[in-house]
Amino acid sequence: MFRVGINAQLLSGQQGYRRAGIHHYIAQVLQHLPVDNRLAYFFFTSFDGDWKRADMQQVAPAWRTESPWLRILWEQVAWPIAARRHNIDLLHSMAFVTPIWQPFPTMLTVYDLSFLHFPERFPALQRLYLRSQTRRSCLRARRVLTISESGRHDVHRYFGVPLQRIDVVQPGVDERFRPYKADEVTEFRRLQQLPEKFLLHVGTLQPRKNIPTLIDALARLNRPDLPLVLVGGKGWQYEEIFARIAAQGLNKQVRLTGYVPDEELPLWYNAASVLVFPSVYEGFGLPIVQAMACGTPVIAADTSSIPEATGDAALLFAPQDVATLVEHLVAVLDNAQQTATMRERGLVHASQFTWKKAGERTAHAFLSALSSQ
Numbered sequence: 001m002f003r004v005g006i007n008a009q010l011l012s013g014q015q016g017y018r019r020a021g022i023h024h025y026i027a028q029v030l031q032h033l034p035v036d037n038r039l040a041y042f043f044f045t046s047f048d049g050d051w052k053r054a055d056m057q058q059v060a061p062a063w064r065t066e067s068p069w070l071r072i073l074w075e076q077v078a079w080p081i082a083a084r085r086h087n088i089d090l091l092h093s094m095a096f097v098t099p100i101w102q103p104f105p106t107m108l109t110v111y112d113l114s115f116l117h118f119p120e121r122f123p124a125l126q127r128l129y130l131r132s133q134t135r136r137s138c139l140r141a142r143r144v145l146t147i148s149e150s151g152r153h154d155v156h157r158y159f160g161v162p163l164q165r166i167d168v169v170q171p172g173v174d175e176r177f178r179p180y181k182a183d184e185v186t187e188f189r190r191l192q193q194l195p196e197k198f199l200l201h202v203g204t205l206q207p208r209k210n211i212p213t214l215i216d217a218l219a220r221l222n223r224p225d226l227p228l229v230l231v232g233g234k235g236w237q238y239e240e241i242f243a244r245i246a247a248q249g250l251n252k253q254v255r256l257t258g259y260v261p262d263e264e265l266p267l268w269y270n271a272a273s274v275l276v277f278p279s280v281y282e283g284f285g286l287p288i289v290q291a292m293a294c295g296t297p298v299i300a301a302d303t304s305s306i307p308e309a310t311g312d313a314a315l316l317f318a319p320q321d322v323a324t325l326v327e328h329l330v331a332v333l334d335n336a337q338q339t340a341t342m343r344e345r346g347l348v349h350a351s352q353f354t355w356k357k358a359g360e361r362t363a364h365a366f367l368s369a370l371s372s373q
Contacts, residue, residue, distance in 0.1 A: 001040050002370050005088035005104075006030070007079060008045040009065050021204070022111060024262075024286075025171055026094045026149070030037040030056070032172070032359030039366060041066050042086055044079060059086065072129075076100060082213050090142075090370055096130060098137040107143040107369045109169070110134065112283030113154045114208060121207050121237060126336035135159045142369035145169050145362065147284045170308075171286050172355030176263070177293040179347075180270045185304045188267045195307045197333060198227040198270035200296075202265070202287040203279065205256075206235035210301065210319050212244040217276075217325040219248040226253070226333075231268055233259035269294035273339075277301065278321045285309040292346030297339055299328045313345035 008030060010022050027049060033056075035042060041056040046065065052058065062078055065071040080099045085092055091098060093108040115122050115130040122130070138144050138159045144166045146152045152166045189196070199218065203209045212232065218228050228250075230241075245254050260268060269275065275291035277300040288309040290300050300306050302316035310316065315331065317324040331338050 002038060002041060002089045002366070003040045003087055004090045004092060004366050005042045005044060005059075005079075005083045005086065007091070007093045007095070008043045008047075009061070009071050009074070011045050016085060019290060022095055025111070027106075028172060028174070028355040029094075029169070029358055029362055031365060032355040034360055034363050036363055039363060040224050042083075042088060044082065051267070072097075080104075090366060092366070093137065093236055096137065097133045100136070102140065105142050106137070106363065106367055107141045107145065108137050109145040109147075110138065110151060110155055111147055112151060112156060112278050112281070114281055114283075116154075116158055117281050118208060122144075141165075142372050143167055143365045147171060147366055148282075148308050149327035150305035150308060167368070169358050169361045169363065169365070170353060171284055172358050173286075173289050173293045173350055173353050174355070177266050177269065177290045177350075179295040180267065185267070185270045189271050192271070194271060195225065195227065197273040197353045198229055198271075199329070200231065200275050200291075201270060201277065202231045202268070202291070203277070204232045204235040205230065205241055206280055207237050207240070208281045209242045213278045213320060214276050215241070215244045215248055215250060215321060215324065216322050217256065217329065218253065219250060220322060220326050221329055224253065227255055228253060229257060231257045231260050231265070231269070231274070235284040265290070266294055269296045272296055274299055274329070276325070276329070277306070278317075278325065279306065282306055282309070288314065289350045293350035295343045297332050297342040297348055298346060299325065299332065310357065311345075311349040313342060313349040315342070356367045 008026050011026055042059055044059045046060045061074050065074050076099050080103055084103055088104055091104050091106045096110055098106040098108050115127050132322050137323055138155055138161050144155055144161055146168055147170055149168055152168050155161050155166055156163050266331050269291045274297045277288055279301055281304045285306045288298050288300055292313055298314040300310050300314050300316055301319040303319055315328040
């Protein structure tokens with residue numbers, strides 16, 4: 001039996017934007033790795049959560065790793081030593097970087113290459129570290145996992161990793177993302193003081209989410225009774241969003257909820273008229289398929305991996321094309337047949353994204369890495 005050591009240090013017990021992204025992916029993949037008599041799983045993390053299974057062994061680090069620099073030190077020094085002590089056969093980093101000293105074969109997951117697409121939006125040291133160490137890790141790894149076909153080609157193009165060494169493991173959609181009963185949705189709207197129609201955006205407040213374009217579209221739409229709800233925590237360089245809201249005179253029309261607990265998020269999707277996702281770059285775009293699984297129409301930008309997430313079930317627009325975005329909003333808000341068609345297509349499309357499939361593909365990559373030389 002092969003022993004796989006997984007670096008899951010980015011699991012988080014704190015409510016916030018990080019928990020909404022990488023944490024969610026890692027936790028779901030861990031929960032859904034298949035039982036396989038060829039593989040034994042060892043998870044290196046100090047976080048105790050609902051991802052744990054009796055057939056998997058957790059290995060807590062020797063010191064606290066909440067600080068990014070302490071985590072990096074642990075990954076580079078303590079992790080390979082601990083892995084050797086547990087007779088690990090394969091190291092899998094769940095986020096971007098593997099140890100420089102590699103006494104075992106390695107593989108890693110790369111979620112996106114935003115630090116290469118938008119280097120000016122990252123602190124210099126963070127940008128240098130991610131660029132150099134992700135490249136080194138990808139080139140030395142037996143397998144590289146990405147979460148979209150777009151990401152797979154990015155890793156190939158930027159780092160020169162052969163496509164045949166890169167596997168795509170797309171995220172899944174939790175079962176709680178589904179159409180809710182009408183009375184549940186009505187009660188949620190009442191509690192949140194929401195009208196029957198409102199626009200929804202789900203995502204961390206950061207530049208690549210392109211939220212100012214959505215705000216400009218709302219201003220041009222000129223429907224004062226139509227709120228825009230921004231669900232998500234503050235990331236970085238979010239000041240422009242608040243400035244644009246003020247400049248367009250939309251302070252009373254735009255609502256910012258901050259981070260929303262996992263169990264509450266499906267109700268926001270169910271209650272919304274449409275999810276608008278104008279991001280200029282995504283590793284995948286999980287809110288798109290979550291919204292579709294809830295029966296909510298989606299309007300999204302036609303960039304990077306987003307068309308993979310939408311399939312033919314959404315209306316797409318160029319990220320800076322405010323006029324087309326407004327046209328799409330009118331089409332969804334004022335055309336019941338359009339809404340019904342998008343709902344039906346979205347439910348079918350979202351059903352293909354499962355965490356069971358993600359777990360199986362990850363385990364298959366483990367076996368491929370262990371069998372290659």
